[in-house]
């Protein structure tokens with residue numbers, strides 16, 4: 197028995213050492229991150245207070261914080277802060293869903309049917325070459341000040357990256373899998389739904405991450421140009437009253453909202469892709 | 481080989497390739513001939529093994545029979561009918577991994593019956609039955625990436641067999657398996673095949689395996705493939721893969737086929753070396 201313990205002890209302590217090293221590394225990364233943020237904000241605050249940078253243009257973290265607190269407790273000029281966030285999210289989400297559904301359907305259809313791809317390919321390339329954000333003012337004229345014009349801007353921004361990824365995904369499906377499904381008895385429709393779509397989801401999901409950011413941009417820019425409610429309007433209003441802290445505060449809130457939705461998306465992805473081997477970088 | 485007239489009642493060959501030629505267009509635009517003027521007949525219930533140097537066109541020949549590819553010239557018939565598109569009676573175990581990575585093991589094996597409109601309960605039952613025959617019952621909830629290469633291959637076998645194919649095309653199905661499992665699966669394959677009366681075309685690089693399993697061993701030439709020689713394996717059935725290897729006739733056949741195949745392998749290798757130089 198003594199021999200066994202002698203062999204087991206160093207092995208156990210080695211795993212322990214390794215675990216401790218991994219934990220230390222994690223703590224180190226988070227600590228350094230927090231330090232970078234604190235350093236940046238501190239430098240900003242100090243520079244602004246000592247007059248190295250002009251606080252009127254660049255504001256300062258403490259004022260931004262006060263502005264956010266004021267919005268949270270007393271609401272904004274357009275109503276409560278929650279309502280503004282909800283409005284923007286609603287527009288972005290609606291535009292995102294419509295853009296994603298359209299992009300995925302069209303992408304897979306064109307990826308599967310050569311004829312459609314040949315006919316519509318050039319048109320889609322031309323449309324994609326247009327800087328689509330300039331459409332926002334046009335949508336404002338078409339659809340008015342309400343949410344519809346923002347949804348439209350979000351849709352045109354979201355559609356193209358999703359479309360191209362779905363198209364590529366449908367094109368690059370492993371030919372062996374398609375051959376196997378056909379031999380096993382799958383009809384064309386079943387090959388599309390049960391082989392091409394699942395195989396393309398990896399591609400589609402990569403575009404979902406980027407495209408939700410685009411949807412937010414579409415909604416915000418739309419609101420910025422003309423709206424009755426929303427975070428974009430808050431930026432525009434703060435800018436109109438030369439309230440730099442208000443602009444930064446709205447941007448901060450936007451960043452938090454974007455990070456939060458990104459987190460939700462990552463969570464959904466993990467559930468959906470249980471069939472995939474974990475990335476080597478995941479450090480399972 | 482005796483030519484069987486396909487119109488003679490009861491003598492319709494299961495598979496018949498006549499003058500089948502397959503050319504592929506290469507990325508550079510030239511034509512590459514993978515299979516040339518290939519004649520091959522497989523009788524119903526016959527087990528044919530195909531051996532040939534690597535890259536000679538064995539897999540391509542199988543895709544012609546399966547209907548996944550059309551011959552550029554010549555004709556391919558299955559049970560007397562010219563092949564056009566996929567035939568529901570053909571099963572194909574691919575050389576490459578082709579199980580669906582997003583489906584669990586059970587769901588992979590159920591795929592065939594489900595694609596063919598079998599109700600889920602019945603499909604599940606049949607799939608479970610096959611999973612137990614390939615020894616994977618305990619793994620039915622796993623995803624393919626959680627299995628070893630040999631286990632994935634067994635999933636592929638179950639996936640094909642669950643459809644009860646009358647014609648079974650197998651492209652190096654056991655090459656990823658360890659020696660013990662391979663012997664086990666070979667014996668099992670013989671058992672299954674004896675029960676169903678289906679015709680098998682079995683591509684392999686393993687001469688031992690080819691002789692132990694088949695009624696006839698077809699030796700292909702260096703690419704573009706055509707039939708070089710056909711050897712009839714006159715070993716008694718039922719066979720046990722392990723026992724049959726020890727028979728003097730087996731050793732004799734092995735030597736004959738090896739001499740025929742070795743020449744083609746040498747040609748292929750010299751060609752490859754010539755190209756590399």
Ligand SMILES: Nc1ncnc2c1ncn2[C@@H]1O[C@H](COP(=O)(O)OP(=O)(O)OP(=O)(O)O)[C@@H](O)[C@H]1O
Pocket residue numbers: 504505506512513514532533534535536537538539540541575703
């Ligand atoms: N889709 C394709 N397009 C172009 N060339 C192809 C295609 N498929 C196969 N070939 C070529 O045809 C030849 C025969 O290929 P095939 O896969 O049939 O060989 P094989 O006999 O199965 O080889 P191995 O024993 O290594 O599996 C090869 O030279 C290959 O490069």
Ligand SMILES: [Mg+2]
Pocket residue numbers: 538539540575651
């Ligand atoms: Mg091959």
